Amino acid sequence: MELLHKWNHISLVKRIIVGLILGAALGALLPQASVIGILGTLFVNALKALAPLLVFFLVLHSLSQHKKGAKSNMSAVIVFYLIGTFLAALCAVVTSFLFPSTLILAEQAEQAAPGGIADVLQNLLNSAVSNPISAIAEANYIGVLLWAVVFGLAMREAGEGTKTVLGDISNMLSSAIRWVISCAPFGILGLVYTTVSDTGFESFLNYGRLILVLVGCMLLVALVVNPIIVYLAIRKNPYPLVFRCLKDSGIMAFFTRSSAANIPVNMKLCEDLGLDKEKYSVSIPLGATINMAGAAITITILTLAAANTLGISVDFPTALLLSLVSSVAACGSSGVAGGSLLLIPMACSMFGISSDIAMQVVGIGFIIGVIQDSCETALNSSSDVLFTAAAEFRSRRKAGLDMGY
Template sequence: MMSIIRTWNSISLVKRIIAGLIVGIILGLIVPKVVVIGILGELFVGALKALAPLLVFFLVMHALCRHQKGNSSNMGRIIVLYLIGTLLASFTAVVASFLFPSTVVLPAGAEAAAPGGIAEILKNLLLNAVSNPIGAIVDANYIGVLVWAVIFGLALRAASDQTKNVLENISDALSTAIRWVINCAPFGILGLVFTTISTTGIKAFASYGHIILVLVGCMFFVAFIVNPIIVFLNIRQNPYPLVVKCIKDSGIMAFFTRSSAANIPVNMSLCEELGLDEEKYSVSIPLGATINMAGAAITINVLTLAAANTLDVQVDFATALLLSLVASVAACGTSGVAGGSLLLIPLACSLFGISNDIAMQVVGVGFIIGVIQDSCETALNSSSDALFTATAEFRNWKKEGKSVSIKL
């Protein structure tokens, strides 16, 4: 048995995930009623979500209590990259929606509560920041987790070395547990794919083919054209090894989990592999899961403009650009869970006088195509978290005369 486990672990994780993907598709088509197989996916995502808040809390707290005054920080640049990436993705969606206008077949109204406006989104963010720290961990409220981890980390700078060593040991234990969970990814992916294929089928999206192509096309354009340009302007070398590495190691996993929050441990593992500073990525990665939402901005823009086209609402390009700015700000308040961006569509639709009832029907369309849309959206969002974190640090390395080499 041990030899089988060693042989299994010796195979590349990506190859094992691809094997799980293939088996999941086959089982979903052949034995769709054996629902117990889908439990593997629920267990995998549940384990990631359970450990991620604890990992973020203790890593950030330990990193800050160990931080030495005078050490450089690149958090400002990382946040700027997050915001620029989201804004450019939003512009891309607007241009694509004008070049390839879409319409939607509106289904029955979706049952969900949408935020009332930008003010409400910002208010919720601020309230989340000061929520009960234990409640923040339990609810996976990463804004609250980060804020309290920073506060406790700074407060513990004067603590004894023994206390800091305890925090380090807890952080190491959580990192090891996360690696064990990630090693089970092939079985988790098998379960997630099985559930998707067995419940939704492959032909369910035919009537929404055009809008799916526009959404996915925008996300691929941002991932392989816009983001590489941003990376190149910062590190002044071929960006594609880093882009491909992030998509391969982070994006593929996020595609199946459909949760930026669940993918936080995966991104932290990737940053560790890239040799990045834990003190920096332990903050930037969970922050990115909250505010770096290029995919969400694309979804909001494309579906909102599709609703306007369906209702024959005339939208000029200048107004559409205003929509892209609103979508970018709103996307930063998107929760890091599956389908989080869809509930911001009514806010965007309100710019064009589209009623909330109609807007919620558009949300219903989003849930129908969510298996594809949300998977690609999360893959773009989460892989960009690691990409821009690495970009900011590699920029500093180049300034210091260090070489940057990426192994795929």
């Protein structure tokens, strides 16, 4: 027990680094010991199992406590989410023009993909009105969020006893999530072991330039574009907040590669930042649904790389339209493994690229997915907290209150 106590008092980030190093070493030295990878599977599955329940009850309890006429900053959060996603797609266009990439189009991938933006929006709406029980069971966060909002607004007239029970359930789930997160170093050990033992780094060598363009653009958004948005909101040096979000949220999301699984981590970070639980319990799940800057970057860069490979000339106005389409499409890619990749054929259709070739691009996306998806999720998830905090600090600044960070 004393050893466990000392272990828990070490910084979580430091423990994660230890797990990362051990996982990489074991993956390289013992690639056949596949049982080690079970740790990663168990960790991610545990987070995914509890996250839908946590989101449902937190949002439900938060809205049931909301008093009519009380001020909310949700409109500012949504504006930040949408602006951030569009500017990320625009940065991807500029980056692609400055550092054009080409692809090796050989094998054909067989995946089902949306036929157009109408299909994406239709799937989004169908997911939103699915059965609430099945939405929780299937981790359909769009449906979970919608029904939690509906039930939460309806329960504003409920008795205080009922609201207390909802609060107790939310606290219970939060405690369970914290216990799971404390096991993150072992989970990440398993995840890194699986990656290194299965793929190593050889498969990335042929696509090094493309990976650099993707990762470089995501870093540009995380370290330049997002801080500018935050500065304009809070009129204060944004980098302490930016680095805090990247460290506490982005690192975890990088390894779990799941915005949904990272929702509890973001909730805890918002609590540590002293944000209003009534607000972030709604904005964080919403961000995991519509704040998809990383996905917009992936769709845009891979589509323009395909056009460049085929010798298709793309002018800037058309690329700007691609940014808008990618932003809208990215908002519908959440909750699907490789969701952003499966939207590439839709974007390619803007340039007359056949679905056969487009699906080959999707296949390339899956090859580099270990790095691409990890960086994409880290950017998406960390900016959920960043923009949630920026919206609240903005309202505090306007009210003449201390922003508290």
